Structure formats: structure tokens, C-alpha cells
Amino acid sequence: MATRISLTLDCKDAKLLGGFWKTALGYVDEPPPAPFKTREEWHASFNLPAEDSVDDVAWLCDPDGIGPRLSILKVPEPKTAKNRLHIDVRVPGHGSPEERWARIRAKSELLVKAGGITLEEFNGHHIMMADPEGNEFCVAAARPEG
Template sequence: MTIGLTFDCANAAVMAAFWKLALGYEDEPPPPPFATREEWLASFDLPEDDEGGGAWLHDPTGVGPRLSLLEVPEPKTAKNRLHLDIRVSGQGTDEERWARVLDRVAVLTEAGARTLWVAEGHHVVMADPEGNEFCVC
């Protein structure tokens, strides 16, 4: 068994770009025998007015869960009941680890995330471009 995570979103392309940068993920190829995601989606009996886009991402190392980003018409209205932790790897002192966390926070801020709360020396709670909470630790 494996785990996949699905995010509802307003703009799958923006969210895919952000999460690929945040996690080092790549676009997931369509399942065989389909040559494209469009061909795969056409194989389902979806309503004609269903124009919702999507993006499917995977960890190229095969370790992390698959991410699906599905466009929905309704906005996010509440705090997540589940969030991702982005764990900064590496060895060293607490100060060195915290510096790596802050470096990653800076990269993600540049990519459209915002800081919600800082637990100094331990983790930073952030929100992605559509407001989904996650931690960098």
C-alpha cells in the first residue's frame, strides 16, 4: 500500500509549481497505456461541463507520497485538519539546523508562501499560495 494526498485548489498549475519546488517533486506521468493526462481524463465518464484542472506530482526517489492537486470552484474556508511537515535534512548543531530551516523558509516565501508563526529554533508554520498550512522543521 502507498499513501497519496489530494489538495483541493483554485489553480492547479500555481500549486503544482509551488509544491514541486517545496518538495523536489516532479510531474507524475500518466498511467499506462495513456500517453497524456488529457487522454487519461477523457477515459472517464466526466460531465461535459467539468472543466476542473488538476496536477499530479510524485517524489522522484519513490519515498514520499503522491500529490494530486484538483481544481474546485469553492474557496478554502477553514484551517487544515491535516498538514505537511517539510523536514530539512542534514546533520550539525541546533544552530546549523535552524539556519537551514530559515534558508528553506526564505526560498518558499520567494515562491509565494507566507509565514504564519515561528517556534524559534524548532519550526515555522507557513501557508502555501492558497493558504494551506504546513510546517518547515
Template sequence: MAHKIDLTLDCADPAKLAEFWKLALGYLDEPPPAPYKTREEWLAQFDLSDDDGDGAWLCDPDGQGPRLSLLKVPEPKVVKNRMHIDIRVAGQGSAEERWARITQHVDRLTAAGATVLRVDDGHHVTMADPEGNEFDVA
């Protein structure tokens, strides 16, 4: 049996970056585990003395994709990611229709603060989120 994975992204401003990644992935804020009413209430049961709880947790509304945790860290990003997210834009159709959907999503993400780093015409676009984390839109 395969194990599920979560993705964790260190960042300076979890709330701001969460808004970007909700747009990028179509994700929602993840509710706290039952029976807790807030994530803070849930976190209080653990001895996390070095964790101030400043983070954001996102989930796929269909329950298919991995959870994305965004956790605040004091240091800035300084080098290229060793692992990155590939956003696979949904939909069927010809290569031209697919590329049009990709470029439309790239335009939305650019308007939300992302930066285009490289375009491989017809295949994918490499971007950076508002804090510089690299990802591809394909």
C-alpha cells in the same frame, strides 16, 4: 503490509499551486500511467462526469514520498486545515546548522508566495501556501 498513501489538496489553481509545491518538496510532475501518453487520455477511460480533469499530480523523484494531487474545486478555503504537511528539511549537523537550512527553505518559499504564520525558534516555522493551506517547515 502497510498501504501507501496519496495526499490530495483542493485548490483554485492547480497548475500555479503545483509549481509552488514542486519547489517546496522537490517533487516533479507525475507522468501518466503506462501505456497512456497524457493524463487526459488516462482519465477518459473513467466515467467522471463531475470531474473536468483540471488538476495536477506530483511525485517524489526518488519514489519514497507520497504522491500529491492538486484538484480544482469551486469553493475557497475558509477554515484551518485539519491535516497539514510537515516538510522535513534534509541534512545533518548541529542544531544551528539545521535551523539555518530551515530558515533558508522558508526564505525560498516566502519568495514563491508563501506566508510565515508563526516561528517556533530552533524547531519549526508554520507557513501558508499561496492559497492559504497551512504547513510546517522543520
């Protein structure tokens, strides 16, 4: 059996990036672990310093339970270099190369409206973008197997 992974993204503004990545991935806020009813209640159970706010973290998950969990954590240091690992946002659906490219372009345009930036287009293949804090990712078509 394969090991499941979750991804963690450091940031300046967890709420901003949480909203962006929910739009990008179709993810939702992850519910708190049992027996807690809210994330605030769960967070308070750790008895953290007052300056550690529940607003400094966004916990996202795939509503279908297929994709990895995404934690977005506020950190004090700024982003200083290109990501060594990035996310590929795979746009579902198949069809002709023109149809796939149209779906890729439509998704990238939606993400620009959500605060993303287009960095470079590789016509017909993928679009390299950055989220509102400069984390690079690509928008591409889903591979034939999914």
C-alpha cells in the same frame, strides 16, 4: 506490510499550487498511467464534461518513489478553516542546532519567493507557513532517522 497513502489537496488553481508544492517537496509531475502517453490523453479517456479540464488537476510524485503521491484538485468552494491535516516539509541534513535552523530558514525563504507566507516562527524548531492559497504547513529539520 503498511498501506501506502496518497494525499489530495483541494484548491482554486491547481497549476499554481502544483508549481509551489514541486518547489517545496522536490516532487515532479507524475507520469500518466500506461498505456497513455500524456495526462491529457488519460484525462480524455474518462469522457468528462467539457468544463472539467486537465488543467484543474496537478499530479505530483516523489522522483525517488519514497514519499506519498500528491494530487491537487480544483474545487468550487473556498477554503474556510484551518487544515485538520497539514504537511511537514522536512529539510534534510543534520549538524548543530544553528546549522539546522539555518537550513530551515533558507527553505522557508525559498518558499516565500515561490508564493508562500510565513505565519509564525518557533525559533530553533520550525516555521509555520501557508501556501499561496492559505493551506498551512510547517518547515522543520529532518528527524535523525531520516
